[in-house]
Amino acid sequence: MTFSISADFIGAQNRKAEAALAEDYAALGRQLERRGVDIEKMTARAMAYAVAVPSWGVGTGGTRFARFPGPGEPRNVFDKIDDCGVIHQLGRVTPTVSPHIPWDKVDDYSALRQKAASHDLTFDAVNSNSFQDAKGQKLSYKFGSLTHADPGTRAQAVEHNLECIEIGRKLGSSALTVWIADGSNFPGQSNLNAAFDRYMASLREIYDALPKDWSVFLEHKLYEPAFYSTVISDWGSSFMAASELGPKAKCLVDLGHHAPNTNIEQIVARLIRAQKLAGFHFNDSKYGDDDLDSGSVDPFRLFLVFNELVDAELRKAPGFNPAYMIDQSHNVTDPIESLIQSANEIQRAYVQASLIDRAVLAAVQAESDVLGGHLLVKQAFVTDVSPVLAEARRRKSGAIDPIATYRASGYRRHKAEERPDSGTASAGIV
Ligand code: AOS
Ligand code: ZN
Ligand code: ZN
Ligand code: ZN
Numbered sequence: 001m002t003f004s005i006s007a008d009f010i011g012a013q014n015r016k017a018e019a020a021l022a023e024d025y026a027a028l029g030r031q032l033e034r035r036g037v038d039i040e041k042m043t044a045r046a047m048a049y050a051v052a053v054p055s056w057g058v059g060t061g062g063t064r065f066a067r068f069p070g071p072g073e074p075r076n077v078f079d080k081i082d083d084c085g086v087i088h089q090l091g092r093v094t095p096t097v098s099p100h101i102p103w104d105k106v107d108d109y110s111a112l113r114q115k116a117a118s119h120d121l122t123f124d125a126v127n128s129n130s131f132q133d134a135k136g137q138k139l140s141y142k143f144g145s146l147t148h149a150d151p152g153t154r155a156q157a158v159e160h161n162l163e164c165i166e167i168g169r170k171l172g173s174s175a176l177t178v179w180i181a182d183g184s185n186f187p188g189q190s191n192l193n194a195a196f197d198r199y200m201a202s203l204r205e206i207y208d209a210l211p212k213d214w215s216v217f218l219e220h221k222l223y224e225p226a227f228y229s230t231v232i233s234d235w236g237s238s239f240m241a242a243s244e245l246g247p248k249a250k251c252l253v254d255l256g257h258h259a260p261n262t263n264i265e266q267i268v269a270r271l272i273r274a275q276k277l278a279g280f281h282f283n284d285s286k287y288g289d290d291d292l293d294s295g296s297v298d299p300f301r302l303f304l305v306f307n308e309l310v311d312a313e314l315r316k317a318p319g320f321n322p323a324y325m326i327d328q329s330h331n332v333t334d335p336i337e338s339l340i341q342s343a344n345e346i347q348r349a350y351v352q353a354s355l356i357d358r359a360v361l362a363a364v365q366a367e368s369d370v371l372g373g374h375l376l377v378k379q380a381f382v383t384d385v386s387p388v389l390a391e392a393r394r395r396k397s398g399a400i401d402p403i404a405t406y407r408a409s410g411y412r413r414h415k416a417e418e419r420p421d422s423g424t425a426s427a428g429i430v
Pocket of ligand 2: 179219254281327
């Protein structure tokens, strides 16, 4: 028997925090009532919100300089699912896992699906990987994959994506996320448009192989590891590709994949308008694709993205159905704690954005009341909705204080004993 956190333990921890939560919830409820907001509606929205955790996020990521694994890290995808189970058991906001192939490759996918189901988890979009050479792979991706100058290498990369779709079908997923590292490091290395044309030809093959109810998510990224040009570098390239491919192709926004100070919420708004927003890889950053914990550096930016998302949701924007996923690399924290905290911050931004009275906002905007509009948005952002998030967890049998409960449970200590050869699973460093 391996260690798991019992419902009784969570209940006992919650009892210690219940009285204070009831007080804080009542106080916030009165404050919101004065503003015409029903706290119960906010709690219902918090309870309905969900975001996927990345399977690679539960192991220590590392940088290109070093990786410092912690004790009791997952050894394989089954261990990863156990850790994802704890994140959901305590936080109650992450019922899905986004898998990665080949890092999560197994012989028996129905066993993996069952393992996930035992934690009430299902699978979100499958991530393909043609940015590394897999063990035993015939042709190298050193100079590209789906856009490689060599047709054989391109065919191999297409084949890998088709295999990802097959695996995803077995796992009950319905989307494929494609991020490629293809690009060039030197001016003159590659013909910029020829590389894009090759991308289109490869993606066309993948697109045509998608099952009926499937989508393909195209993930752009400004730079890294290609430092001169990246084939799908921005939302313009992504949008161009998704438009040419057809309605099953959409654009995925990873928050860390833009130049500093880019107005990401405006990109989100445009993609919503074009019915091309696939969804997100949430994370935070200071400089580049830092993959820091969501909401840890710039929670206002996260909130402004959700301001657009909630606006689209409430006005029932056509075709609006984004996949919410986290993509982070945890280098110096316990990955389970980071993912609990990140999901909480994403859910917080969603609830905060839900506080805004859209009709009132539209009215002040119509009158060009500049500060009036700003104050409405800012008031929502500075409202501490923590009691709503905690109450949502409590009502779903999660932990009122999930990180304190996790620490008190001794889960990591137990896993350190159970997983002596820990830290051997492939975890992403990208
Ligand atoms: C790379 O920078 C992208 O963010 C990828 O989405 C992701 O980090 C990678 O696929 C991890 O598997
Ligand atoms: Zn990403
Ligand atoms: Zn990234
Ligand atoms: Zn990354």
